[in-house]
Amino acid sequence: MSEIFINYRSDDDSYAAPLLDNHLRTVFGDENVFKDSRSIEAGTDFPPRLWSALMGSRVLLVLIGKRWLALTDASSRRRIDHPDDYVRREIEAALLAGIRVIPVLLDGAKLPRVDDLPVTVRGLTNRQAMHLRQRESEIDLPAIVNELSKWVRPIKGTTVGAHDQAAPSAARGDFRSDGVHFERGGTYIKDLHGNADVVSGDKNVYGGMP
Known part of the structure; x- marks a missing residue:
């Protein structure tokens, strides 16, 4: 429940x-x-x-x-x-x-x-x-x-x-252990299958794991 x-x-x-x-x-x-x-x-x-x-x-x-x-x-x-x-x-x-x-x-x-x-x-x-x-x-x-x-x-x-707390990342491919990466202009979530996508921000900037 x-x-x-x-x-x-x-x-x-x-x-x-x-x-x-x-x-x-x-x-x-x-x-x-x-x-x-x-x-x-x-x-x-x-x-x-x-x-x-x-x-x-x-x-x-x-x-x-x-x-x-x-x-x-x-x-x-x-x-x-x-x-x-x-x-x-x-x-x-x-x-x-x-x-x-x-x-x-x-x-x-x-x-x-x-x-x-x-x-x-x-x-x-x-x-x-x-x-x-x-x-x-x-x-x-x-x-x-x-x-x-x-x-x-x-x-x-x-x-x-x-x-x-969101840890600083050098690149968009660096995800925290909970599968979330933050940066100015976008928030990226790694799904349960290990894929990543933009939740907020510009989807043209990043569409998956590098």
């Missing part, structure tokens, strides 16, 4: 969810991090799987970019105002269940004001937020990991703290 659930909008700072998912999996393990597009297999009846994962989680990470509140549906209605919006429903369910909810503000985004949210998710504004900035991810990711490690146990052999 996943202990960390990532709540996000795919068209709001799309780099953040895969970056966070990949990094957290290296520390806490695949089974302890839930991101719907990765964790739910094709053909699965996804609502039961999603709600089961959420209710079994200790922490809900709500990724909030600068467009998070303003994004609309085909009828120009704010998505957050729609009762069937999954981002809204996941936050509602977590708040009601007493799951720890941590807003993660992306690239300088701010928490919505209370009056800008539906009543059922206004509790989000009372939660202490963390930050994830694309160009400062080597600082922000370890901070998020250190906070999560208070409630979720890292996988055996993983040390949170010094190990989770």
Whole structure:
């Protein structure tokens, strides 16, 4: 059962969810991090799987970019105002269940004001937020990991703290032991098969292991 659930909008700072998912999996393990597009297999009846994962989680990470509140549906209605919006429903369910909810503000985004949210998710504004900035991810990711490690146990052999700091690299091919390499203009993740790709930055610069 996943202990960390990532709540996000795919068209709001799309780099953040895969970056966070990949990094957290290296520390806490695949089974302890839930991101719907990765964790739910094709053909699965996804609502039961999603709600089961959420209710079994200790922490809900709500990724909030600068467009998070303003994004609309085909009828120009704010998505957050729609009762069937999954981002809204996941936050509602977590708040009601007493799951720890941590807003993660992306690239300088701010928490919505209370009056800008539906009543059922206004509790989000009372939660202490963390930050994830694309160009400062080597600082922000370890901070998020250190906070999560208070409630979720890292996988055996993983040390949170010094190990989770980004080490300087002389070349793009130099990856830390957790399969992540940071540098200005890009963040590179080595997948479970040893391949590497750009998670954020310019995909034309680097597309695989040298």
